[in-house]
Amino acid sequence: MKFKVKHSSDFARCSSLELRRGSIQTPAFMPVGTNGTVKGLSVDDLKETGSEIILGNTYHLMLRPGDENIKKLGGLHKFMNWNNPILTDSGGFQVWSLGELVKISEEGVRFSSPYDGKKIFMTPENSINIQENLGSDIVMMFDECTDYPSTFENAKSSMELSMRWAARCKKAHKTDSALFGIVQGGMYTDLREQSLMELLEIETDGIALGGLSVGESKEEKLEILAFMSEKLPIEKPRYLMGVGRPEDIVEAVRYGIDMFDCVLPTRNARNGQLFTSEGVLNIRNAPYKMSDNPIDKNCYCKVCKNYSRAYLNHLDRTNEMLGSMLSTYHNIFYYQSLMKDIRNAIKNNIFAKFLKDFYNSRNLDMPEGPI
Ligand SMILES: [Zn+2]
Incomplete structure (x- = not known):
């Protein structure tokens, strides 16, 4: 992976991100392809719209049709006929969204498949393995999304668990795909900074901000973005996960964010x-x-x-x-x-x-x- 900032205006920057299946220009928006399709669009449509990279959902694809099956069929790119870059999420956010049906331990998370009730145990190692089976170009580290609101103690122990999982993800990552870490820490800037420092030590290719757009106020989100904009290293791509409306994207670009994904344009269209x-x-x-x-x-x-x-x-x-x-x-x-x-x-x-x-x-x- 190669990342080059070409132009900048205060914190906002325009860059190129070279991945193993081609380059993308940032700031970039990644349409969400939940089940191996961006709902309602053919890949030709996607290309016409100017989309250079899409997001694939690990959680959905591992359940149906199964990552091993996709691997046997030649990987997600071949399976869905998309030959440009794909970023896969880690599955952590969807599992977290299952709420009380999930049991979290040091080792990983246990939950039941909503499709057939099958018991599933997911660890940082198998999240990376699943993403590699899919053939992802940007693999996301498996993390725990901190609840909102959260006390300082809970946000701290959740973030620390995510950082121990991040170290395990790094060890499990074997291919030449890019690996992005995820900064957690809830609405606490000192925890966010600690999380970032640990990810920089682990050495990830890019840095994502997780745990935002989970119900916090606009002011809280901007405070975290403003704080992080001063701390994030210039030479790594930055990805704000799950955001958002056009005005949220424009606002985050002001604070130096390079990559976005969100279901809004597709879901709202329907x-x-x-x-x-x-x-x-x-x-x-x-x-x-x-x-x-x-x-x-x-x-x-x-x-x-x-x-x-x-x-x-x-x-x-x-x-x-x-x-x-x-x-x-x-x-x-x-x-x-x-x-x-x-x-x-x-x-x-x-x-x-x-x-x-x-x-x-x-x-x-x-x-x-x-x-
Ligand atoms: Zn139009």
Whole structure:
């Protein structure tokens, strides 16, 4: 893996990340391909939208169809016909989301498959092994996501467990894929710093921030981002996991984040919510029934070029699958265009103007922050 910061504007930076299946440009958005597919999009669609890397879900794929089966079939890239980079999550977050059904010990986590009730024991070592079976280009370390809210003591012991697991992940990692560590520590900056220091000692290729967007306030999240922006090493890629809305992404880029993933553009598309240059539009609303306008007059995707709001409103009302497909295509295209605009603004040294225009066009107040 090679990572090179090419341009920067205060903390915000524009970089290239060279992985074993090709390079990506950052700041990058990774559409989420839960079951080996970004719901509603073919790989050709994905490429057209400008997506250079996608995320695969370890938890879902190990249960169905099983990572060993995917390995036998030539790996996840061949299986789903996607020949560009894939990042896989560790499965830790989904297991954590099962709540009380999970038993956590020093060794690993025990839970039952929601599909057939089969008892599963997952350790840091087999999370890495599963991700390697899938053929992931960026393997994530297995961690425990700290509950929110959490006392200092609980956040500390959870983070320390994650760091002991991180050392085990590093040992278990055998291929030439990149390995990213995950900073935990809840809302406590000193724990976040300790977690980062331990990951730097273990020597991971990239650093992710975990345990955010779990219910904390916007102020709490920004405080952690601002703190981390001063501490993170410049030479490693930084990934903010599970974030978020366009304004959350823009805000995090201001604090030097390079990579994002989120289910919002795909999941919300299926619920009629479309992201536009002027904010979110709900295609189900009555005024769109007779609107001949495109979803977003500033978007040059094939959906905005060829279809009206009225047609998408009709497809949604009649529950036609094409409605979800076109809406997802537009939303992912919108996110990737936003990332391209962000990268161009940083490259051309006009990121401050970009921020002002971004917030103005959505009638949002621009939060205090760098730049
Ligand atoms: Zn569009």
